[in-house]
Amino acid sequence: MVAVTAWASLDANVLVGFQRLLADRWGVxxxxxxxxxxxxxxxxxxxxxxxxxxxxxxxxxxxTLGNLAMAAYVLVQVARLQPGEGPEALLLRRAS
Structure with a gap:
């Protein structure tokens, strides 16, 4: 994602790209x-x-960061898993 974002930024400013996207119904x-x-x-x-x-x-x-933030959140949650914890520990709220 970082590479594609950098590549797109070489073509146009993010605000210009956003304007182009909004001009197209498929973009919206x-x-x-x-x-x-x-x-x-x-x-x-x-x-x-x-x-x-x-x-x-x-x-x-x-x-603001989209899928990069999603990936970061999941990676943080996976890193917090204790040995032997299953998917429920990843998906459900931890007891306080």
């Missing part, structure tokens, strides 16, 4: 699809974190 549909997915992913984060401040930080990261 693609953005809607992506951000709808980011919001659903964030709902899981909000549930899992249980802390508004942390959840809002992740929302900001998702809305």
């Amino acid at each position: 549909a693609t953005l809607f699809d992506a951000y709808f997915g980011f919001l659903w992913f964030w709902l899981w984060i909000a549930y899992k974190e249980g802390r508004p401040g942390r959840s809002l930080l992740w929302l900001l990261l998702l809305l």
Whole structure:
């Protein structure tokens, strides 16, 4: 993602690219699809974190960095798993 983002940035500023995207109906549909997915992913984060401040930080990261933030969140959660913990430990909120 970083490489593709850098490559696209060589062609045009992100704001110019955004304007081009909004000028095309498929561009709007693609953005809607992506951000709808980011919001659903964030709902899981909000549930899992249980802390508004942390959840809002992740929302900001998702809305600005997209899939890079999603990947970072999952990697952090996987790194926190203890030996022998299964998928439920990854997906569900930890007991306080």
